[in-house]
Amino acid sequence: MAYILLRYGEIHLKGQNQRFFVDRLVRNVRESIADLGDAQVRHAFGRILVDSPAELISRLRKVFGIVSLSPVRVVAPAFPDIASAAVDMVGAALAARPGVGTFKVDTRRADKRFPLTSMETSREVGQAIWERFPQVRARMDHPDLLVKIDIRDQAYLSSDTIPGPGGLPSGTGGRALALISGGIDSPVASWLAARRGMTIIPVHCYSFPFTSERSKEKVLDLCRVLAGYAGPLRVWIVFFTDIQRTIQLSVPEGLRVLVMRRMMMRLVERLAEQERAAAVVTGESLGQVASQTIESIAAINAVTRLPVLRPLIGADKTEIVARAEAIGTYEISIRPYEDCCSLFVPPHPRTQPGLQEADEAERGLPVGALIDAALQRSERLTITPRWARDPVGVGS
Amino acid sequence: MEIYLDNAATTRPHPVVVESVTRALTVDYGNPSSLHGKGLAAERLIVGARDAVARTLGVEPEDVLFTSGGTEANSLAIRGLAGLARGRHFVTTTVEHSSVRVPLQRLAAQEWVVTELPVDHHGRIAAAQVELALRPDTVLVSVMAVNNELGTMQPIEEISRVVQRHRAAGSPTLFHVDAVQAWGKIPLRPMTWGVDLMSLSGHKVHGPKGVGALYVRPGVRLAPQLGGGEQERGVRPGTENVPGIAGLGAAARLLAADFEETAARMRALQDRLREQIRAIPDVRINTPPDGAAPHVVNATFRSVRGETLLHRLEQEGVFVSTGSACHSHNPTPSHVLLAIGLNTTDAQSTLRFSLSRFTTPEEIDAAASALRHAVAELRALVVP
Numbered sequence: 001m002a003y004i005l006l007r008y009g010e011i012h013l014k015g016q017n018q019r020f021f022v023d024r025l026v027r028n029v030r031e032s033i034a035d036l037g038d039a040q041v042r043h044a045f046g047r048i049l050v051d052s053p054a055e056l057i058s059r060l061r062k063v064f065g066i067v068s069l070s071p072v073r074v075v076a077p078a079f080p081d082i083a084s085a086a087v088d089m090v091g092a093a094l095a096a097r098p099g100v101g102t103f104k105v106d107t108r109r110a111d112k113r114f115p116l117t118s119m120e121t122s123r124e125v126g127q128a129i130w131e132r133f134p135q136v137r138a139r140m141d142h143p144d145l146l147v148k149i150d151i152r153d154q155a156y157l158s159s160d161t162i163p164g165p166g167g168l169p170s171g172t173g174g175r176a177l178a179l180i181s182g183g184i185d186s187p188v189a190s191w192l193a194a195r196r197g198m199t200i201i202p203v204h205c206y207s208f209p210f211t212s213e214r215s216k217e218k219v220l221d222l223c224r225v226l227a228g229y230a231g232p233l234r235v236w237i238v239f240f241t242d243i244q245r246t247i248q249l250s251v252p253e254g255l256r257v258l259v260m261r262r263m264m265m266r267l268v269e270r271l272a273e274q275e276r277a278a279a280v281v282t283g284e285s286l287g288q289v290a291s292q293t294i295e296s297i298a299a300i301n302a303v304t305r306l307p308v309l310r311p312l313i314g315a316d317k318t319e320i321v322a323r324a325e326a327i328g329t330y331e332i333s334i335r336p337y338e339d340c341c342s343l344f345v346p347p348h349p350r351t352q353p354g355l356q357e358a359d360e361a362e363r364g365l366p367v368g369a370l371i372d373a374a375l376q377r378s379e380r381l382t383i384t385p386r387w388a389r390d391p392v393g394v395g396s
Numbered sequence: 397m398e399i400y401l402d403n404a405a406t407t408r409p410h411p412v413v414v415e416s417v418t419r420a421l422t423v424d425y426g427n428p429s430s431l432h433g434k435g436l437a438a439e440r441l442i443v444g445a446r447d448a449v450a451r452t453l454g455v456e457p458e459d460v461l462f463t464s465g466g467t468e469a470n471s472l473a474i475r476g477l478a479g480l481a482r483g484r485h486f487v488t489t490t491v492e493h494s495s496v497r498v499p500l501q502r503l504a505a506q507e508w509v510v511t512e513l514p515v516d517h518h519g520r521i522a523a524a525q526v527e528l529a530l531r532p533d534t535v536l537v538s539v540m541a542v543n544n545e546l547g548t549m550q551p552i553e554e555i556s557r558v559v560q561r562h563r564a565a566g567s568p569t570l571f572h573v574d575a576v577q578a579w580g581k582i583p584l585r586p587m588t589w590g591v592d593l594m595s596l597s598g599h600k601v602h603g604p605k606g607v608g609a610l611y612v613r614p615g616v617r618l619a620p621q622l623g624g625g626e627q628e629r630g631v632r633p634g635t636e637n638v639p640g641i642a643g644l645g646a647a648a649r650l651l652a653a654d655f656e657e658t659a660a661r662m663r664a665l666q667d668r669l670r671e672q673i674r675a676i677p678d679v680r681i682n683t684p685p686d687g688a689a690p691h692v693v694n695a696t697f698r699s700v701r702g703e704t705l706l707h708r709l710e711q712e713g714v715f716v717s718t719g720s721a722c723h724s725h726n727p728t729p730s731h732v733l734l735a736i737g738l739n740t741t742d743a744q745s746t747l748r749f750s751l752s753r754f755t756t757p758e759e760i761d762a763a764a765s766a767l768r769h770a771v772a773e774l775r776a777l778v779v780p
Binding site: 249 | 711776
């Protein structure tokens with residue numbers, strides 16, 4: 001019988017509430033494949049077993065909390081069954097990967113009633129494989145193919161281990177709003193926070209006609225990728241045009257980006273009450289641009305009581321790009337439509353603004369009224385993973 | 397209010413076109429190659445469409461091949477000739493549409509040599525430039541009749557005479573004209589002028605998308621780019637796009653019916669728009685005052701980003717373009733605008749307004765007024 005075995009990592013370290021994390025993970029696994037028929041999802045011996053075809057792997061490898069996955073065969077815990085399943089498995093691997101020249105069998109015996117020791121089992125199964133496929137040799141260091149045998153209530157055999165995203169199950173880490181632009185960084189920051197089990201609610205500041213409708217589509221497409229990992233997402237599209245325009249007209253050039261970021265923080269703080277969110281996630285990376293110096297960050301933080309999480313604060317651009325490519329947001333982020341920030345960036349923004357300066361610059365702004373008006377014209381959408389439905393508006 | 401001034405990108409299909417496409421989809425849905433009456437009915441639609449298209453060019457119907465659009469017509473002309481060619485040199489301009497440039501660039505990457513002629517500040521070449529560029533092994537000269545971004549007309553008749561003289565001296569040189577933006581806007585007479593190949597597209601003249609035509613002078617042979625049946629004399633095999641072709645035929649009949657009046661009306665509206673744009677401070681009009689097709693006005697609005705202005709106009713219901721539609725997804729400035737000498741900043745501050753037979757004076761005035769306000773508003777925002 002073919003299954004997919006899912007391993008989870010640090011949940012094992014949880015004490016009293018391990019059950020809470022595991023139950024949530026099992027539920028998330030079920031939801032991630034709910035549309036593909038009724039695969040059984042079982043939890044046993046500290047792992048999760050899904051009885052399903054290998055096609056599900058592309059979905060399952062995105063479920064937060066899973067450290068690795070393997071297609072497994074489950075047979076009776078008896079030597080002849082194990083040996084023949086191992087031979088089959090090696091045959092399939094040789095057909096799929098022509099370069100395989102060496103192999104190793106690695107046995108773990110949790111059930112000590114099994115008559116052979118782990119070492120003996122590995123040796124005997126190895127012998128059976130070699131007799132059937134004399135072209136492959138056993139090798140202990142860096143074999144091309146590793147056959148893992150786990151003897152418990154049944155014998156579980158696997159040869160491929162596919163990395164999962166790791167982290168903690170979605171829905172176990174509280175709720176946060178995440179500022180998301182169309183750029184490369186913010187979706188990665190959202191993903192990293194979501195990987196720690198947080199429920200992420202992306203907030204996009206939309207500035208039509210200074211940005212195009214396609215830039216909004218781009219943000220929704222990014223959210224769709226995130227939903228592929230975290231499940232359906234609520235997304236806020238905040239009407240930011242009038243705030244942009246007002247800042248442009250009444251704030252000194254060097255402080256405009258800073259004031260814009262502060263206005264975004266104020267918007268988010270208001271939404272946080274409504275969404276019962278405990279924090280805000282941003283894509284800032286220290287020193288990357290003028291608004292991301294520590295002086296700017298301090299001035300931005302000053303307008304909110306919410307904890308501001310910055311998962312990328314110490315990451316270099318190349319690392320962020322690599323991560324964006326790995327999670328599948330990069331190709332979307334580099335679409336050419338202008339995002340909220342790029343159109344209005346003045347040529348020389350201040351890099352070391354003082355807090356007082358920022359307050360001063362905002363003196364003429366009707367801050368409260370601007371925020372109210374922006375929120376009134378904002379929309380809230382529900383975004384489902386790409387394989388599910390299209391976004392559904394649920395009113396504002 | 398919706399004022400559509402992006403007709404060089406595509407046009408609204410005429411109701412008569414919609415009707416003929418619908419009829420071909422619902423009633424005359426047979427395969428023209430079938431022997432029965434359903435097949436015959438479909439074949440008649442194609443015969444009628446070929447006739448209608450041929451009339452607009454003053455050519456014989458059998459010299460018109462249907463394609464999937466302007467891009468395929470251009471590609472078939474260039475690659476179809478390269479496949480049989482008796483030489484290895486091409487001549488073109490720096491302002492051609494990508495469906496001419498790209499096939500030629502691909503040939504240039506192989507054993508072919510391509511000469512790209514530079515244009516003047518109106519985007520125009522002179523026939524004398526072609527004369528100088530021609531070589532004994534020149535296979536094809538490809539020049540567009542009307543530039544899609546500027547509306548500038550090229551001296552097609554003069555270039556044709558140059559090519560014919562060259563051929564009379566023993567060279568294998570043919571002349572291809574991309575007339576996608578010219579069809580229905582300016583008179584086209586390929587046979588009289590001695591043009592060998594001419595590309596047309598349906599959706600620029602209120603026809604459907606996905607259909608176009610290539611005029612091929614009798615005696616000119618092209619290598620088919622697809623393998624298949626004998627449709628379109630075997631040069632363009634595949635079951636005919638009957639609904640598209642029927643729609644193209646309907647569009648051709650419509651444009652022929654009142655060609656001169658429509659062109660004159662568009663010309664008057666073009667002047668009206670040009671005058672009102674000229675009244676806006678710090679504007680450069682890139683469409684030449686003389687020798688332009690009647691449907692395009694291209695202008696640079698300094699210190700305003702074209703993309704922002706476009707979206708601001710969109711809010712007022714006015715739809716325009718920042719360049720040719722194919723460029724709009726690409727942040728690098730248009731090669732045409734750079735070729736006529738604009739710098740990158742000015743090229744990114746440029747909009748194209750393009751008219752159609754449906755455009756009214758009231759729309760022009762309303763669009764110009766929206767434009768005036770939008771430019772002023774955005775300029776107020778960019779003052780440092």
